[in-house]
Amino acid sequence: MPYLQIDSQKFLHNYQIILNTIAPKNPEKIAIVLKDNAYGHGLKQIAELAKRVKIQNAFVKNTYEALEIAPFFSYIAILYPHSLPYDSLFKEALQSPNIYFCAHSLESLKNYPKGTKIELKVDSGMHRNGIAKNTLNQAFKLIAQNALELKGIYTHNGFGDDFGSEFYTQNTEFLAIKEESLKLCAHYNLPRPRFHSLSSSGAFRAKDTQHDLQDDLFRIGIAFYGYLCQDSAFATLNLKPIAALFAQKISTLMLKSNARIGYHGVSTLKENIVSTYDIGYGDGLFRLREGMQVCSAEGFRILPRASMDCISIESAQEEVCVFNDARIFAQAFGTIPYEILSHLHAYIPKVII
């Protein structure tokens, strides 16, 4: 069977880099983003690793994920609570003392029962999710009217990976949102919520500026898994990819070199041996197609076209490492490591070393 090997030492290594770089004196400011099955790495497995380094705060996608890891953290925020049905799990999450519900719109504030713990998302210039700044007043009114507990106010800086000025413009805008929110808290006699705006790249980028002081929390996702979008800018950080994808041999054929392999015979053997391995695009691995040149971590050629449940590789090994750095696949498909990893289906077993 295929499996995703998670290297706990590399996770701890990344944690130390993150801590030392962005919050050496405030480890409690480091929150881990575990949404989407921990970016495909295994929700519970990564939650356990995060618990080892005493991380208190986690962010997940939905109610299912929140309940799965509720015992591991002091506080869990559900970023997209309505992405699963309003069912018994949802109600259980509503009653959990350490689970917060993120709200992206005024409408969503109207539907929660009294006492629901809310994190309010505000748009600070990325123009994606969240309420507009000029509706903060209305949001506070709804929160007060419905007796919701306002636990946090946050935004997402969409320019952490870039080098333009928008990153600073957004941070400045969030400072203004923070100031206005604090006035509204005073007006409605609400306790001060936590404020956060920066994810991996942004937190690294903001270090040593006034902006890193404004936040109570840094939402660190991809850096824990060993990647950053703009590798070059933070290459000296030496983050290490924690996941390696392995697959097992299904069958081996001895053939003439130059034999044509797979659908439409689009690949031609250089060696006289080829094996299939038990992972394919049906498992969420991206499908190699004609013209693409990707090798396994050991350097064996993976032969297009990939199949739904297997790939052909010029190797006779019992096991191959399909990748130990998702950037190889990301580059071949013109995408980012996050997508390569989060597409992998959750049933692929995780093995912690």
Next chain:
Amino acid sequence: MPYLQIDSQKFLHNYQIILNTIAPKNPEKIAIVLKDNAYGHGLKQIAELAKRVKIQNAFVKNTYEALEIAPFFSYIAILYPHSLPYDSLFKEALQSPNIYFCAHSLESLKNYPKGTKIELKVDSGMHRNGIAKNTLNQAFKLIAQNALELKGIYTHNGFGDDFGSEFYTQNTEFLAIKEESLKLCAHYNLPRPRFHSLSSSGAFRAKDTQHDLQDDLFRIGIAFYGYLCQDSAFATLNLKPIAALFAQKISTLMLKSNARIGYHGVSTLKENIVSTYDIGYGDGLFRLREGMQVCSAEGFRILPRASMDCISIESAQEEVCVFNDARIFAQAFGTIPYEILSHLHAYIPKVII
């Protein structure tokens, strides 16, 4: 929440086309391929639809899938039994009277307990999975020695979508494999197994030739879901995609037209309104990136870059249909509808209409 709507009428329509075209007088020859969560469409939901039209045979990926649908079919073959751990589910499947285990290598024949029901995969020229033809003798010897029950002998024709002669070469090779197998059955006093080699495109292509007579079964996957790889060749068949992906609004922002949206602000609004919808690449939807132009089924622009948990669309509708034909996404990403659909994560709710 997002959901995948499955149109039962379209499924029945496709079934009629498949039946009328490839086996009008032998409906029992139509087997359905339900592997990989029914190509992302929902294993149990599609199994129920297949039961309505009295399909007796199904093919799945692993032991988990086989057990999930065991009550629905007379016979279920597990194409990749070792893609999940050898656990209690595996043992349960071994003891099920209607579950067959596909074997791709001589080695795999050595490990099954006495009486295991085997389908033997043989390479007929695609050079992917299965034993080589010249090892058939050894395979039969192992089957007899280990007292396995040989239920089927099959291959996969990798040229069904193409127009070269290899398709016929492979069919001829499988005929030779069949003849030799029947001799070996006689020699070892084994009952005649079933023979099958053709999937959707191959079965359509082979109709009215001698090759469609040689098989006891046609393994139909993608055609049931409304697609074929080479659309043009079988366009007159008028298969209908059965799945439509819907997403719900998370939040709406009123902005100036020309406002820049999302990560790095790579998209520019034409309208003055934009909303986010609750599906992203973390759900297995392919990630739109800069330069790509894809619209929802209603014609609303989906704005790159897509996020992990949401997409921005120039719309204010409460719900959008992200696609009702996976070919739109397949084309944008240079891939096939199978991949677009099978990457979707299984937790996305399925709604049968």
